[in-house]
Amino acid sequence: MEFDEEEWRRKFDNYDMNKDGVISGEEITRLMQYVGFNPTKADEEDFLQRLGKSKCKEEEIITFEEFFELVKTLPDPSGELYVAFKCFDKDDSGYIDKEELKEILTSGYMDPNDIDEIFALVDDDKNGKIEFKEFITLFK
CATH class of the missing domain: 1.10.238.10 (EF-hand)
Known part of the structure; x- marks a missing residue:
């Protein structure tokens, strides 16, 4: 950037x-x-x-x-990733749950099994939700 x-x-x-x-x-x-x-x-x-x-x-x-x-040291200084995160967070809960992620990614012909792997990889605290700080790790 x-x-x-x-x-x-x-x-x-x-x-x-x-x-x-x-x-x-x-x-x-x-x-x-x-x-x-x-x-x-x-x-x-x-x-x-x-x-x-x-x-x-x-x-x-x-x-x-x-x-x-x-x-210069921030993970998303422009706010672009935050905007993308908000698009995934359909119910505006402040996190992305597995169903929200599946809904968006399977519409692009992604295998649902791959989505489970991505979710498990990103959900650091294993609470079944992807918060913004976890979401940005996908882009590092």
């Missing part, structure tokens, strides 16, 4: 709600949602930690330069 700095600057500016040139800790949640995550408090803290920030998001700010360097 190409990382056009100008394009990412525009995206950054969209999340800089008060237009002060930085993203505050309070704006981090919206930023993470944009790149395809439904962040928990732990995810937000991890995001801050990866930037070398404290875990108290209310006190932190993120510059564009920090943001741009971090974006």
Whole structure:
């Protein structure tokens, strides 16, 4: 994936709600949602930690330069995989179950046995559901 700095600057500016040139800790949640995550408090803290920030998001700010360097390390910075995931998640439950996966892939003449193998390979926690973080492993 190409990382056009100008394009990412525009995206950054969209999340800089008060237009002060930085993203505050309070704006981090919206930023993470944009790149395809439904962040928990732990995810937000991890995001801050990866930037070398404290875990108290209310006190932190993120510059564009920090943001741009971090974006380059994300598994789906453009959000394209998240859009694909949402297409598979027919009932908007936040995960893909085996029936949703079979419905889509068998319409493309895929063998149902192959689908079972794919599902087993991707469903890391073996809960019978593929969450977004598991889905993106198909594309690494």
